[in-house]
Amino acid sequence: MPDPDDVASTLAEWRQNLGRPSILATQSERRADAERIARKAVAALEAVLKLHTPRQSVVRHICKRHGAGIGTTRTMTAAEWRDEVDACPDCIKQPTTICAHCENIRICDDEWPCPTCVAITTTLTRGGGDD
Numbered sequence: 001m002p003d004p005d006d007v008a009s010t011l012a013e014w015r016q017n018l019g020r021p022s023i024l025a026t027q028s029e030r031r032a033d034a035e036r037i038a039r040k041a042v043a044a045l046e047a048v049l050k051l052h053t054p055r056q057s058v059v060r061h062i063c064k065r066h067g068a069g070i071g072t073t074r075t076m077t078a079a080e081w082r083d084e085v086d087a088c089p090d091c092i093k094q095p096t097t098i099c100a101h102c103e104n105i106r107i108c109d110d111e112w113p114c115p116t117c118v119a120i121t122t123t124l125t126r127g128g129g130d131d
């Protein structure tokens, strides 16, 4: 597992190299360096986006009658409760798109795109890229 501090310092180094290449480096050395950085950056982004993919899911809006759940209805098992909720016209099941990764780590249960994808997309589409 790479150290997050190492990642931060690698990114800082890349940023510096791209912004102010060494005056000692030749034109082709600078270009090779920039290409190396770009390839790694693209690979890193792809690795992140591979985790954050949309997945179809269902949100349940449980009605008042079933909202109390299993705890208060001791005679009802979890399976029985689920069957009742499925059959209940007041309990609404709504299809939704969630992030397959963020759902796992409980950041964003019921939204797509997730904050990670929004952050990446916003940065990539902002234009410029040298701030």
Ligand SMILES: [Zn+2]
Pocket: 062, 063, 064, 065, 066, 084, 085, 088, 089, 090, 091
């Ligand atoms: Zn219900």
Ligand SMILES: [Zn+2]
Pocket: 051, 052, 053, 099, 100, 101, 102, 103, 114, 115, 116, 117
């Ligand atoms: Zn996500």
